[in-house]
Amino acid sequence: MFEGYTLAELGSIFAMQGFAGLILFSVFVLMALGLAIIFGQMGVINMAHGEFLILGAYITYFTSNFFLNHIPALFSVYFFVAMALAFVGAGALGMLVEWAMIRHLYRRPLDTLLATWGLSLILQQFYRSVFGAREVGVELPQWLIGSLPVTDVIEVPINGLFVMALTLMITIAVGVLMYRSRWGKQVRAVMQNRVMAGAVGIDTEKVDRYTFGIGCGIAGVAGSAFTMVGSTGPTSGQLYIVDTFLVVVFGGAQSLLGTIASAFVISQAQSTMEFFLSGSMAKVLTLLTVVGILMLRPQGLFVLKVRR
Template identity: 45%
Template sequence: MQLFNGISVGSILLLAAVGLTITFGLMGIINMAHGEFIMIGAYTTYVVQLIFQKYFPGGFSAYVLVALVLSFLITALLGYLLEKIIIRYLYDRPEDSLLVTWGLSLILQQLARNIFGAPDVSVTSPKFLQGNVAIGANIDLPINRLAILAIAILALGGVAYLLFRTKFGRNINATMQNRQMAAALGINTKRIDSLTFALGTGLAGLAGCAVTWIGSIGPSIGQDYIINAFITVVVGGAGTLLGTIFGSTFMGVGNTTLEYLTNPSIGQALVLILVIIILQFKPKGVFSLNSRKIDD
């Protein structure tokens, strides 16, 4: 049961970190507003739930599918516009990107407070996501956690297919590794930048939809995940999906196991100590990627 709790936490981090490994690992943008895109995805789910409760009460359970799609599309669209307006002027300027996106995160949090209020709100899970699945005599696995794990696996598989089995994915890799050569071969690198950033933010919105099934949401919900998501990407290896899997599993299972053996404060401290030790021997992460952005 403790192992499943760790994997469950890791699946949430995986959803949050897959988008971050694209924007940070591949594009080299330190997006401190990534957590706020998680928040936007969560509030999108909340609004969709309210619409279904008011106008489609008979088909309330279907709101989950609509929310999953809209949380991805809305945050992807916002990410696309953000890249067009601000982010494209911050490439190769990591310090500026950190400060600008941090300021943007504060703006988005305040907008959420103005629109939805400061108190947390709750999203009602449909009946098919409630309850537990009995495994053996003493182990009950929550259905909502299993659903999040399934979504994380599907999202990871979709991103892997996109990056390694499609022309668009090959163009992304070519642009991030050698922009000048990619442009010389006819690839519209500016368009690739916009769509890649949109993909990363869209995945953050998908993570936001998923986290509404396990607790209340508020304007600062993204801050609960952004630090661990960054650690996940860095310790696993920025820009690699395999590294993201390792990092999320390490953080999820490591946190829950060490907290169970000690207490929450000591457990988190021990995990950070292990992260420091790993980075001493693997400064680029366990599964490092050699690319133009990282080598620079």
């Protein structure tokens, strides 16, 4: 696999692929954070999570066009407006879905899987009918275009650095929200003992709705970041949903730290192997490795210890 490369060339390849893996890691983390909240904290298998990401991407695309055509003087800051709109739009749709469908299916994981898979197909067809089947790309502001030279052969794209910085800020915000806020304590109380949480005055239905909405809203922000690294189409979200579930399960369904650690391991492994092998073979080897580890440690890398 490494034949024909000098040590210097291999060093440059691993450095470039390592940074590409960090960009993929950022997208994985943004998607997996929302999924970890929904799946890990609520036990809901949301197969439509990728479609919430694509909703955020489409919102970013139309926000970009609106600023470009109507407020060109402010085009350089449109992305921050787009992220806020993507969070609100995807979060509002998530709360609607929770109220209309998910709340009737709690403690029935197979039913939530089938129902959200059907919702995924509905949303894909809706996007295809409203936005068209053609993939679209977002025009980036000038300050996000270009790259920074690290060495003579290695350059780092500026938009990749921005996506990583965005991921870091959102990860910190989610950590503070889940472990330092009153709402986070209520979410963990409902997760550990719903009946007792209700008995002490916590509105469990409200906690469920806001939890699902925030998880979907984070997916919307991930969609905004996704527009910087790929084109947007009605089925683009399905390209990441399996990898995202793999990240959440491998890291430990109820551990945000495990989600981040597994996203890093999987993204770096895929990015490096894709250079030397085909993309499909890289995914197969990554999947086989993760499955093998999960057979030895089925609870994932990190486990939330709860007193029973």
